[in-house]
Amino acid sequence: MFFTVTMSLLEGFLGTLKLFILTLVLSLPLGLFISLGSMNKNIMVKGPIRFIIWVVRGTPLMLQLLIIYYGPGIFFGVPLWGGGTDGRFMAALFAFVFNYACYFSEIFRGGIQSIPVGQYEAAAVLGMDKKQTFFKIILLQVVKRIVPPISNEVITLVKDTSLARVIAVYEIIWNGQSFIKSSGIIWPLFYTGVFYLLFSGLLTLLFSYIEKRLDYFR
Amino acid sequence: MPILEVKNLKKCFDKTDILKGISFDLEKGQTLSILGSSGSGKTTLLRCLNFLEKPDAGEIVVNGETIFDRAKPVTEAQIKSNRLHFGMVFQQFNLFPQYTALENVVLAPKLMASADKYPEIIEMGKNLLNKMGLSDRMNNYPHQLSGGQQQRVAIARALAMSPDILCFDEPTSALDPELTGEVLKVIKELAIGNTTMIIVTHEIGFAHDVSDQIIFMDDGVIADRGTPAQVIDNPSNPRTRQFLSNYHS
Ligand SMILES: Nc1ncnc2c1ncn2[C@@H]1O[C@H](COP(=O)(O)OP(=O)(O)OP(=O)(O)O)[C@@H](O)[C@H]1O
Ligand SMILES: [Mg+2]
Numbered sequence: 001m002f003f004t005v006t007m008s009l010l011e012g013f014l015g016t017l018k019l020f021i022l023t024l025v026l027s028l029p030l031g032l033f034i035s036l037g038s039m040n041k042n043i044m045v046k047g048p049i050r051f052i053i054w055v056v057r058g059t060p061l062m063l064q065l066l067i068i069y070y071g072p073g074i075f076f077g078v079p080l081w082g083g084g085t086d087g088r089f090m091a092a093l094f095a096f097v098f099n100y101a102c103y104f105s106e107i108f109r110g111g112i113q114s115i116p117v118g119q120y121e122a123a124a125v126l127g128m129d130k131k132q133t134f135f136k137i138i139l140l141q142v143v144k145r146i147v148p149p150i151s152n153e154v155i156t157l158v159k160d161t162s163l164a165r166v167i168a169v170y171e172i173i174w175n176g177q178s179f180i181k182s183s184g185i186i187w188p189l190f191y192t193g194v195f196y197l198l199f200s201g202l203l204t205l206l207f208s209y210i211e212k213r214l215d216y217f218r
Numbered sequence: 219m220p221i222l223e224v225k226n227l228k229k230c231f232d233k234t235d236i237l238k239g240i241s242f243d244l245e246k247g248q249t250l251s252i253l254g255s256s257g258s259g260k261t262t263l264l265r266c267l268n269f270l271e272k273p274d275a276g277e278i279v280v281n282g283e284t285i286f287d288r289a290k291p292v293t294e295a296q297i298k299s300n301r302l303h304f305g306m307v308f309q310q311f312n313l314f315p316q317y318t319a320l321e322n323v324v325l326a327p328k329l330m331a332s333a334d335k336y337p338e339i340i341e342m343g344k345n346l347l348n349k350m351g352l353s354d355r356m357n358n359y360p361h362q363l364s365g366g367q368q369q370r371v372a373i374a375r376a377l378a379m380s381p382d383i384l385c386f387d388e389p390t391s392a393l394d395p396e397l398t399g400e401v402l403k404v405i406k407e408l409a410i411g412n413t414t415m416i417i418v419t420h421e422i423g424f425a426h427d428v429s430d431q432i433i434f435m436d437d438g439v440i441a442d443r444g445t446p447a448q449v450i451d452n453p454s455n456p457r458t459r460q461f462l463s464n465y466h467s
Binding site: 118121125126128129137216 | 268360
């Protein structure tokens with residue numbers, strides 16, 4: 001039994017992992033893009049973007065999942081995502097990417113705005129252009145500052161993937177729970193915690209390695 | 219011909235006139251110190267020379283070549299090459315924290331050169347740091363250096379671009395008194411070595427010592443201008459006399 005459960009949970013964990021990785025890969029660049037918009041001088045650009053960030057960060061992700069999945073069908077009569085497994089996964093991915101991009105964008109904005117203006121001015125008087133200034137001077141300082149908050153968000157994401165269950169996206173908890181119905185046992189559900197723990201432990205190690213590598217300057 | 223001519227430079231922030239028509243010139247190899255009370259516009263003047271602020275009126279002429287004329291707008295690329303006539307040493311050093319002392323000095327020159335010039339540039343960087351008394355500190359990061367050492371790296375970094383005129387904005391104001399001396403010493407050596415410099419400072423004794431010319435700024439205008447003997451020892455302007463009263467007593 002233990003072996004069967006482990007294999008089933010591993011399979012569920014692949015679903016978790018797929019959602020996790022795709023969300024990260026897509027939301028980090030999108031977040032950078034949104035952060036640049038939220039720092040735009042033009043209020044017509046900055047205003048709407050800050051508003052969207054406020055809405056996304058101010059409402060539960062679970063609610064966003066439900067609205068994104070059911071909303072198009074209920075409000076516009078267009079069941080955009082279809083009822084299949086792939087459609088549900090796409091809806092969940094969309095919700096996660098959008099949600100996390102907004103959180104990341106605020107981290108990027110904080111990081112970029114925390115660089116003292118003197119760094120830009122020192123680069124400018126040495127004749128560097130905007131591109132050289134960003135890539136040679138600013139970027140690494142920003143990265144150093146955002147690694148700890150990004151690492152927090154990433155570990156939260158590992159656990160948040162379980163929310164996808166509300167629109168019936170298969171992931172590890174779904175699989176764990178199914179043993180209650182099929183075999184009348186609850187321990188597989190508790191056992192899923194071990195998978196989360198191991199994975200977030202791995203990520204913690206990875207991030208502390210990155211932090212150490214950037215420890216040589218202040 | 220003077221190396222620098224500044225003609226009727228004006229700058230206002232939020233409708234307040236900060237520079238109200240500044241004109242002066244500076245001969246090659248000379249040192250000009252700018253004194254004046256807080257808020258009189260000294261930093262703004264240096265920032266205009268380095269194109270960190272855009273003057274509202276006036277002209278800047280270097281070696282007979284007009285590099286800024288409000289009447290004739292210039293492109294971003296021209297600003298980039300024109301500002302290299304000036305070097306700038308900031309009050310807060312503004313070293314790049316992720317680079318060692320030597321890397322701070324050679325970074326910008328390397329960006330402008332081809333790879334085969336890199337050995338030469340690194341050699342020059344080492345020489346400059348030697349001159350600053352930092353031969354044993356080249357591979358330290360800024361946070362491993364004292365304020366005085368950081369400021370000397372910043373001076374080497376500015377010199378590495380071989381500017382025609384090197385500007386200092388209160389280079390020792392962020393330093394403890396015991397570190398001030400070491401920075402003033404290297405600036406004095408530069409003055410003796412005929413580096414053309416403009417120094418904004420509150421170290422009046424030092425300014426008297428190293429300067430060929432002193433400008434006293436008051437409320438956005440040049441209130442007094444002349445040799446140290448004229449401006450500091452025998453100030454004619456009542457404002458200058460008042461400003462220097464602490465120094466003389
Ligand atoms: N970016 C800015 N926006 C608005 N006002 C400014 C700006 N920069 C400077 N000022 C104002 O211009 C005036 C002159 O400032 P500046 O920094 O040139 O004086 P300073 O002579 O260097 O003074 P200090 O001895 O305190 O350094 C001050 O009243 C200051 O508030
Ligand atoms: Mg100032």
